[in-house]
Amino acid sequence: DQVERGQYRHFMQKEIFEQPAAVAETLEGRIERPDWGLDDIADGLAETWSGVEEVLILACGTSYHAAQVARYWMEAHAGLPTAVEVASEFRYRDPVVRPGTAIIAISQSGETADTLAAVRELRAHGHGPVLAICNVRESSLDREADTTLYTEAGPEIGVASTKAFTTQLTVLALLTAAASKSSQGAAWQDPGVWREELRALPRRLHGALELDESMRRVAAGLLGREHALFLGRGPFYPIAMEGALKLKEISYIHAESYPAGELKHGPLALVDEDMPVFVLAPNNQLLDKVLSNLEEVRTRGGDVVVLTEPGQGPPTGEGLEVVELPDPGALLAPVLYTIPLQLLAYHTAVLKGTDVDQPRNLAKSVTVE
Numbered sequence: 337d338q339v340e341r342g343q344y345r346h347f348m349q350k351e352i353f354e355q356p357a358a359v360a361e362t363l364e365g366r367i368e369r370p371d372w373g374l375d376d377i378a379d380g381l382a383e384t385w386s387g388v389e390e391v392l393i394l395a396c397g398t399s400y401h402a403a404q405v406a407r408y409w410m411e412a413h414a415g416l417p418t419a420v421e422v423a424s425e426f427r428y429r430d431p432v433v434r435p436g437t438a439i440i441a442i443s444q445s446g447e448t449a450d451t452l453a454a455v456r457e458l459r460a461h462g463h464g465p466v467l468a469i470c471n472v473r474e475s476s477l478d479r480e481a482d483t484t485l486y487t488e489a490g491p492e493i494g495v496a497s498t499k500a501f502t503t504q505l506t507v508l509a510l511l512t513a514a515a516s517k518s519s520q521g522a523a524w525q526d527p528g529v530w531r532e533e534l535r536a537l538p539r540r541l542h543g544a545l546e547l548d549e550s551m552r553r554v555a556a557g558l559l560g561r562e563h564a565l566f567l568g569r570g571p572f573y574p575i576a577m578e579g580a581l582k583l584k585e586i587s588y589i590h591a592e593s594y595p596a597g598e599l600k601h602g603p604l605a606l607v608d609e610d611m612p613v614f615v616l617a618p619n620n621q622l623l624d625k626v627l628s629n630l631e632e633v634r635t636r637g638g639d640v641v642v643l644t645e646p647g648q649g650p651p652t653g654e655g656l657e658v659v660e661l662p663d664p665g666a667l668l669a670p671v672l673y674t675i676p677l678q679l680l681a682y683h684t685a686v687l688k689g690t691d692v693d694q695p696r697n698l699a700k701s702v703t704v705e
């Protein structure tokens with residue numbers, strides 16, 4: 337066990353630090369060709385995806401958060417209407433799935449019972465094609481799908497998913513960029529821009545991991561706290577969801593995430609000096625709005641930790657802690673903003689002395705309903 341963990345204290349820590357390599361491995365051979373397209377990321381994908389007019393993504397847990405990020409990407413960049421649903425809800429609805437809907441099922445293990453059942457339900461009604469995004473070859477989902485896009489994360493042991501999530505996002509970015517060649521959304525970007533960002537991703541992940549010590553300090557401030565709130569907008573809202581999930585899973589602190597614009601519709605009532613609030617403030621067109629949400633929190637006495645990036649004159653003031661990501665890029669910034677949140681959860685759990693790799697009541701793969 338210790339040998340496999342190498343220099344690391346826990347598998348989760350090891351897996352967090354493996355992310356640059358896991359993402360590089362996932363990109364390997366997929367962005368080399370100058371005119372890279374669907375067939376470069378998975379054999380036969382161009383054919384199964386011809387005629388796709390909309391997208392439906394099903395998943396559970398952390399994989400569901402990756403799907404939520406992909407919804408923003410697919411709609412903005414590839415102009416494909418995209419619905420995302422937790423598989424356990426979807427399988428018991430009577431959903432309307434229109435012809436021309438590409439179905440994507442995301443699962444690290446490929447064995448999650450609800451995700452598999454949802455896919456089988458769709459198949460039984462004649463829907464498809466089904467594209468799996470999966471980390472385990474020959475898993476049940478891999479076998480069920482028409483095509484599988486593999487994440488090359490390697491085995492993930494820690495129950496709280498880390499490198500599976502960032503490699504899922506990598507594959508979803510590849511898919512968005514390839515799909516945006518034939519179908520263009522309002523925020524369309526030249527595939528060359530995606531490629532440059534994808535190429536830079538492993539290096540940027542290394543940079544984000546340098547926040548380890550800062551996040552350990554922030555984590556120390558969470559000791560004795562019972563609740564935390566995570567806020568984001570756009571594709572950073574699902575990253576806030578993932579940050580809250582990581583914290584609950586392994587540190588047992590009750591954490592909620594909200595789209596920052598919804599703050600005043602309820603959660604603001606919870607904010608007082610005992611409620612730490614994490615705000616994702618990337619340098620994009622929504623920054624001013626996020627900063628005004630941040631003020632709403634600060635004036636109610638909440639301790640705010642802002643995750644942001646250099647070059648925009650970070651907010652300052654009492655009760656405000658700023659953590660800057662060195663170089664998150666633009667298109668793939670949600671992937672980078674994930675890292676400090678993983679580190680936060682990890683260090684909080686370590687400081688609290690909880691079982692980081694095997695949190696109580698949770699399983700790595702939920703194979704029964």
Ligand code: G6P
Pocket residue numbers: 396397398399442443444445446447448451495496497698699700701702
């Ligand atoms: C469990 C794990 C989570 C994981 C979820 C979905 O709840 O503890 O870490 O995100 O299952 O797993 P999957 O293998 O389908 O991605």
